[in-house]
Amino acid sequence: MLENFIKSLKSSPKKSGIFNPWWESDKDNDISAQAPAIRRRQLFHYLSERAGKAKYLLLGEAIGYQGGHFTGIPMTSERILLGGHKKRGILPEHVFTGIKPKRTSKASLKPLGFTEPTGTIVWGEIAQTNFSPEDFVLWNAFPWHPFKPESGLLSNRTPNMKEFLSSADILMQLIQITGIKNIIAIGEKSYIVLNQLGVKSLKIRHPANGGATKFRKQFSDILAQVNKGKKYIILAEETICP
Template sequence: MRAKAFTEALSSVQLENVFNPYADFCELHDRPDSAARRRQNLELSLSRALELNVRTMWIARDLGYRGGRRTGLALTDEMHLGSYSALFRGLPVEKATKGPAMGERTASTVWRLLARINEPVFLWNVFPLHPHEPNEPMSNRCHTARERNTCGEFFHAMINLLQPEKIIAIGGDAHRAVTNLGVNSIQARHPSYGGQNVFIRQIEAAYGLASEEAPSLFSQRVS
């Protein structure tokens, strides 16, 4: 019931130039029950995280239009829903949108590492919705301080529910935002904009993983 109450409360938030994937309808990509599917994805994830006593959280800044806006899951695109399900012991998360599955570069890097760690990690965002530019729903922007404060209760509620022992903030923006909300975290470089290799090395060090050479951009394109 805690997971259900959290999801229902989050679905009630409405802000200008912000897409709430747990309530809103995207005319371009959604099917009639998309918001309900995303609510279910989140509710099931939180319930399973509590069952498994997940102790680590990775926190990014906000949802992106190619990832969490479509899936309702932070740092997770549609190409990695199967990986998400496996990491959470067969969790029945579902694709919510119509058409082919869409990928996101950051999610690809994150899930490549999660596959190596092979233990449940709860993924979340400081701002748990998708902020976009005015009249450009398929764009990403950084949430404002006002938006962060409006949704701050959800961030703290998530922390209080899971009681994580370790929080890794992905990117400087996320780390500063987490700090502004009064929570301590370990900062990791965001994998975008040339930070992929640094991010990989930092996560390897945090989890004691053997170093693995990151593929080149060319090999990523042709694989």
């Protein structure tokens, strides 16, 4: 089932400004022609260690060039996979354990690997919880990497709503495969997409653009209420049933 899901990711929109990290090569920045296969393999191990076990889906907006573009895993940077954030309590084995993590960007670009602020904040909070990292699946409402054509692949842009909704079937497949019932939207865009699809979720602040402190507080509040055994969690006037 996971193999078929990863194959379905091949169906990214055929238009300028969208990069598919699992099925396309970044010829200027990839370490070799094997980079997409490495990213697919890492995504497979990441999801296989969580399918049927994870309790929460943390849904961001889209893949970024400093994160999933080179790792194949949403909100996860090469720096994390290479052990560069151990001082922050974030370990490579928090992401997956089945294979040795690999970078796919050229070392000349970033000797220690690319690092993504959002991914570092999210994984940092997960690492500090009483939950297992396998209790969380990180994904995006738009699963591929949208970039600015005029700036090249090492740039990011926010997808438009048409793009978000065009990939709705991918998101619904992921929810079905993982069996997750509890979904936390990181930011307004992913929350709107879930509403459009009729999927119940809880919205928390996106950590970018000065939102890190509020994100941390709202995320920790959710997990604290879960630990207290509350049936319903109330936050920002939204409700989620764990």
